[in-house]
Amino acid sequence: xxxxxxxxxxxxxxxxxxxxxxxxxxxxxxxxxxxxxxxxxxxxxxxxxxxxxxxxxxxxxxxxxxxxxxxxxxxxxxxxxxxxxxxxxxxxxxxxxxxxxxxxxxxxxxxxxxxxxxxxxxxxxxxxxxxxxxxxxxxxxxxxxxxxxxxxxxxxxxxxxxxxxxxxxxxxxxxx
Numbered sequence: 633x634x635x636x637x638x639x640x641x642x643x644x645x646x647x648x649x650x651x652x653x654x655x656x657x658x659x660x661x662x663x664x665x666x667x668x669x670x671x672x673x674x675x676x677x678x679x680x681x682x683x684x685x686x687x688x689x690x691x692x693x694x695x696x697x698x699x700x701x702x703x704x705x706x707x708x709x710x711x712x713x714x715x716x717x718x719x720x721x722x723x724x725x726x727x728x729x730x731x732x733x734x735x736x737x738x739x740x741x742x743x744x745x746x747x748x749x750x751x752x753x754x755x756x757x758x759x760x761x762x763x764x765x766x767x768x769x770x771x772x773x774x775x776x777x778x779x780x781x782x783x784x785x786x787x788x789x790x791x792x793x794x795x796x797x798x799x800x801x802x803x804x805x806x807x808x
Contacts, residue, residue, distance in 0.1 A: 636661075636753060640685050641745035643678060644724045650680040656691055661750070663757055669693035669710055676749070683733065684720040684741055689713065691753055700764040701773030702781045708765055712756040718747050 636658070643652055653675065660670040674691040690713040697706045718739045722729055727743075741747045772782035777789035 636749040637746045638676075638678070638749070639745060640678060640718075640741060640747045641724050643680050643685060644720060644741075644745060646680055648680050648682055652678040654678075656689075661691075661693065661753055661757060663695070663754055667695060667697075667761075669695045669757055672753075674713075678747070681717060683717065685718045685747055686715065687718060687747065687749060687752070688715045689749060689753065691757075695757075695761070697761070697765040699767040699771055701771040702767060702783055703774065704767050704781070704783075706765045706767050708762065710757060710760060712753070712760040714752060714756040716752050 636656075638654065640652075643650060654677075656672055656674045656676055658672045660668050661672045662668055669691075670693055672691050672693045674689065677688040679686040679688070690711070692709065692711040695708050695710045697708050698704070699706050716739055718741050719733045720730055720741050721732075722743045722745075724745060733740075739748075739752055767783070774780065775782055775787050775789050778787050780787050
């Protein structure tokens with residue numbers, strides 16, 4: 633597992649509006665179900681807010697997917713920029729617990745003043761994955777009868793074969 637944790641204790645002691653700048657240059661980000669973004673690079677900007685730290689992050693990398701039409705591997709560039717506020721849970725000066733934020737499902741800075749970008753990065757990466765990744769814009773896909781990849785070879789199967797269960801609907805459409 634790779635670390636996307638930043639110690640923000642010094643920033644939390646500074647006035648509102650103070651900033652820090654970092655650069656991501658990590659090997660990988662695990663998204664689950666075998667999906668991995670690698671390498672992960674991009675700028676990170678932290679800004680001190682009244683309640684914690686605003687993280688402006690613009691990560692990018694390559695994710696390996698399958699073409700939605702022909703199932704060949706696709707190396708897709710993935711950009712998943714985001715801005716999220718991370719809320720302070722304890723005071724830096726004395727370690728006193730702060731009341732939890734009123735907003736549900738927020739990102740928190742832990743009791744050691746570490747801000748972990750990984751959960752937010754994972755969420756935004758998953759949200760930015762293409763719904764139908766394609767190996768090429770004009771991908772011909774697989775033949776529904778014989779299963780050959782139509783980008784690599786042609787077959788003699790008929791394209792207009794209608795499933796018997798849908799024949800009645802086709803007849804209805806033909807009337808109109």
